[in-house]
Amino acid sequence: MRPAVLLLALILPVPLMAQQRIDRRMAVSSTASIRINDLVGMVRLVGWDRDSLVVVGELPARAGQLYFGGSTDAAKVGLEGTDTGSVVTSATLEVRVPKHARVSVRGAVVSLDAGGLEGDLDFITTAGRLHVEGAPRTVTAETLDGNVEVAGPVASLRVRTAGGTVVLRGVRGDLTVTTVSGAILIGGARISRARLETVSGEIAWKGAIERGGTLDAQTHSGNIELRLPPTLGADLELSAPSGAITSEFTLKGKPSASGTLRTSIGDGGAAITARTFRGRISLLKQPEVDANPAAPGGISGTSR
Amino acid sequence: MTGQRPDDETFLRSHLADLPRSIDPPRDLWPAIEGRLAPRARARPRIALYRLAAAIALVALSSAVTWYVARRSDAPVAVATAPVDRAGLARLARAGDIMEQGLGSSSLAPATRAVLARNLVVIDSAIAECQRALDADPGSPVLAGLLRAAHRQRVEFLQQAARLPRS
Structure with missing residues (x-):
């Protein structure tokens, strides 16, 4: 009995003593530049209509000391003295920023769950992951091993990860995604330019390309699956030296000796390039409801 | 000698009154003081300075390679039809x-x-596989394009690694 009591006495106070309550607020301009450095655990980033920066939540004591300050146009939030070696994954902070703010988040072990932003978001992490919903003007994300998921009409998107999977839904405009082994899965897109590149991951695309727009998809050993609107006009260059090219569209011509097929569908207009060294390329016609995102269920029906 | 003891109050007061209110230093002492302080002050952050220098060098190197890659890279569509550029x-x-x-x-x-x-x-395996295929079919612009893309992916991946936050 005595050891159990002793054990409880040792364990019980720890969670109470180890937590530090955070509640910091300051006024900033609606387009302020906000840097969030070296936070740990999960950070929820919320864009709101107020011109103020708020950080609330709880941090384990070992998460270090929060610093918070700056001017109305440039503010900084972060942790110093953090023992990241102990991986403070239990930290949860909510950071509220003006929705048009320019936000930069950097940290070795921070994951970000963002929503309501309409400005610019720049996120770099080593082991964290990113989840964004809404319509930021630009999103730039780099993570070594974490997954990246973006849902919403982001106008300009740059994503780079090594082993993480990238899932994008309903993105617009200009898109660049690069991975090493992570899959690239995109649905409900309507883009003017997209560059999708991976070494060993697969690429699955479902979406429209604006007239005059370009889609470049390349993987070394993965498969490429492109689901395109049945009425899309595009010039195609498809290369699969070691794999097959299959299509639900009627393709004129045959692959060259090097495995490259140059052809068109519809009346041309967009330019699509797909290359895989060892994988196969599939062109599929997407259902009309997905081809027209304005139609009911257009975007929601595209997630895999 | 006057025979007065040095701690005599009258003696001290009379001599204190003769002392100047301020004294100009005979020479600038700060360089010597700084010289003595400098070694101790710089000893501790030496490792941090080395790390900072290494980080700056890495960023500079990364920027140089970025410039190099951006200067040399072709549009993806053009890669497949470009002649093989081994150099x-x-x-x-x-x-x-x-x-x-x-x-x-x-x-x-x-x-x-x-x-x-x-x-x-993963990247090096892809490069090796593309290289073997190109050796077997040296004139293939498609294979050259894939090999070039794999090399570029390696450089870009290493650039990303250089930008990673340090834990």
């Missing part, structure tokens, strides 16, 4: 090697290094 491939491979050597001396966590190594194996 360009060799330069790109060399740029990647330099980046990798630079990362070797940086202060990355062991877990991060393991992830980097695992992904470099």
Whole structure:
């Protein structure tokens, strides 16, 4: 009995003593530049209509000391003295920023769950992951091993990860995604330019390309699956030296000796390039409801 | 000698009154003081300075390679039809090697290094496979384009690694 009591006495106070309550607020301009450095655990980033920066939540004591300050146009939030070696994954902070703010988040072990932003978001992490919903003007994300998921009409998107999977839904405009082994899965897109590149991951695309727009998809050993609107006009260059090219569209011509097929569908207009060294390329016609995102269920029906 | 004791109050007061209110230093003492302080002050942050210098060098190297890659890279569509540029491939491979050597001396966590190594194996395998295929079919612009893309991916991956936050 005595050891159990002793054990409880040792364990019980720890969670109470180890937590530090955070509640910091300051006024900033609606387009302020906000840097969030070296936070740990999960950070929820919320864009709101107020011109103020708020950080609330709880941090384990070992998460270090929060610093918070700056001017109305440039503010900084972060942790110093953090023992990241102990991986403070239990930290949860909510950071509220003006929705048009320019936000930069950097940290070795921070994951970000963002929503309501309409400005610019720049996120770099080593082991964290990113989840964004809404319509930021630009999103730039780099993570070594974490997954990246973006849902919403982001106008300009740059994503780079090594082993993480990238899932994008309903993105617009200009898109660049690069991975090493992570899959690239995109649905409900309507883009003017997209560059999708991976070494060993697969690429699955479902979406429209604006007239005059370009889609470049390349993987070394993965498969490429492109689901395109049945009425899309595009010039195609498809290369699969070691794999097959299959299509639900009627393709004129045959692959060259090097495995490259140059052809068109519809009346041309967009330019699509797909290359895989060892994988196969599939062109599929997407259902009309997905081809027209304005139609009911257009975007929601595209997630895999 | 006057015979008065040095701690005599009258004696001290009379001499204190004769003392000047301020004294100009005979010479600038600060350089000597600074010279004595400097070694101790700089001894501790030496490792931090080395790390900072290494980080700056890595960023500079990364920027140089970025410029190099941006200058040399062709539009993806053009790659498949471009003639095989072996010298360009060799330069790109060399740029990647330099980046990798630079990362070797940086202060990355062991877990991060393991992830980097695992992904470099994937990229290097792809490069080797493309290279073998190109050796077997030296005139193939498609294979040359894929090999070039794999080299560029390696450089870009190492650039990303150089930008990673240090834990």
